[in-house]
Amino acid sequence: MAAAEQASPQTSGTTWHGIVLQTLKRNEIKLVPYVPDRVLTTLIKNLHADPYFTTFPTAREEEAVGIVSGAWMAGMRGAVLMQTSGFATLANVLASLAVPYQIPLIMFVSERGTLGEFNYGQALVCRTMRPVLDSLAMEHHTITRLDELEFIADRSIKQAVTTQAPVALILSPLLTGGKTFDK
Amino acid sequence: MTSTQRNTKVMNRFELTQRLVSTLKDEAVIGGIGNTNFDLWAAGHRPENFYMLGSMGLAFPIALGVALAQPKRRVFALEGDGSLLMQLGCLSTIATLAPKNLTMVVMDNGIYQITGSQPTPAAGHTDIVAVALASGLANSSWAADEDDFERLIEQSKSASSPTLIGVRIDDKPGTGTTRRDPVQIRERFMHGMGVRQLL
Numbered sequence: 266m267a268a269a270e271q272a273s274p275q276t277s278g279t280t281w282h283g284i285v286l287q288t289l290k291r292n293e294i295k296l297v298p299y300v301p302d303r304v305l306t307t308l309i310k311n312l313h314a315d316p317y318f319t320t321f322p323t324a325r326e327e328e329a330v331g332i333v334s335g336a337w338m339a340g341m342r343g344a345v346l347m348q349t350s351g352f353a354t355l356a357n358v359l360a361s362l363a364v365p366y367q368i369p370l371i372m373f374v375s376e377r378g379t380l381g382e383f384n385y386g387q388a389l390v391c392r393t394m395r396p397v398l399d400s401l402a403m404e405h406h407t408i409t410r411l412d413e414l415e416f417i418a419d420r421s422i423k424q425a426v427t428t429q430a431p432v433a434l435i436l437s438p439l440l441t442g443g444k445t446f447d448k
Numbered sequence: 449m450t451s452t453q454r455n456t457k458v459m460n461r462f463e464l465t466q467r468l469v470s471t472l473k474d475e476a477v478i479g480g481i482g483n484t485n486f487d488l489w490a491a492g493h494r495p496e497n498f499y500m501l502g503s504m505g506l507a508f509p510i511a512l513g514v515a516l517a518q519p520k521r522r523v524f525a526l527e528g529d530g531s532l533l534m535q536l537g538c539l540s541t542i543a544t545l546a547p548k549n550l551t552m553v554v555m556d557n558g559i560y561q562i563t564g565s566q567p568t569p570a571a572g573h574t575d576i577v578a579v580a581l582a583s584g585l586a587n588s589s590w591a592a593d594e595d596d597f598e599r600l601i602e603q604s605k606s607a608s609s610p611t612l613i614g615v616r617i618d619d620k621p622g623t624g625t626t627r628r629d630p631v632q633i634r635e636r637f638m639h640g641m642g643v644r645q646l647l
């Protein structure tokens with residue numbers, strides 16, 4: 266692992282996506298399927314560039330949840346990357362697979378729909394996310410600060426694995442800059 | 449019943465499942481929601497079996513995860529046609545990753561048997577194997593009859609790419625009912641996969 270920890274600014278601990286990548290690696294999370302989001306672009310690019318990770322797009326978020334669930338039961342750790350609207354498609358698989366089977370599903374959700382959202386549909390979808398998480402009593406944290414990211418992500422991954430319970434780590438625009446209306 | 453020209457025999461899910469299970473040693477089997485895993489359970493429980501109690505459409509994705517985690521173990525996935533219709537995109541994902549240790553079986557009766565035998569939107573005109581082929585799963589074919597099914601299963605074990613086998617089945621319900629204890633199912637499966645010891 267030491268050899269893989271190079272001081273490139275892209276993957277080092279100076280950026281939010283660098284911290285996420287290193288935290289995944291430190292926790293031996295190798296399998297990272299995703300449905301992309303603009304905010305996640307650099308993280309996804311760097312995951313692809315690092316041979317430690319098996320990372321690939323899926324057609325739907327619940328497909329990615331199925332994949333990491335199967336992999337975990339067979340001894341390989343994974344995490345799913347998505348955006349808020351993708352999370353909104355997951356209520357069924359959370360309630361019928363991850364939670365009842367006690368699978369430590371680790372999700373990173375890029376938060377759209379708040380703090381400068383320009384698409385009303387995204388703003389409404391965002392409001393469904395935390396009520397769904399709360400209705401299943403699922404652990405979730407909204408990460409807003411770079412100096413808290415590593416602590417929250419690292420501890421939450423370890424808690425998910427040891428308690429065999431899913432967790433959603435919501436990446437706030439306060440952390441990532443979010444997606445802004447440019448054209 | 450169907451307008452597509454097929455020369456495939458209409459078989460029975462439980463009988464095919466029994467034929468598959470009787471040949472198994474340490475292979476993993478993921479049974480899709482409903483009748484598919486009921487018949488897997490009825491064919492004789494084994495710790496390498498995983499039974500889905502929800503998450504319709506995810507048998508192939510779950511099996512893909514197992515196949516990626518344990519590339520030396522053969523992984524079978526049994527899925528209904530209605531379930532697969534919910535997650536057709538997974539065929540493209542599987543074609544991309546192309547794990548050669550994955551064998552997928554689609555039990556196609558054209559109906560949602562368990563909810564009252566209503567026809568699926570695909571019934572009579574959508575060819576699931578053609579969909580798989582067009583998704584990039586070149587090693588996809590219909591089983592003509594029971595012996596052909598066994599031949600295709602055997603052939604898949606030494607294939608250099610993932611295999612998908614379509615079987616036309618009748619409208620019979622599942623045999624038996626899986627014991628609905630998700631934690632026990634998961635824990636035993638992990639034991640079967642060699643990553644957990646039972647307490």
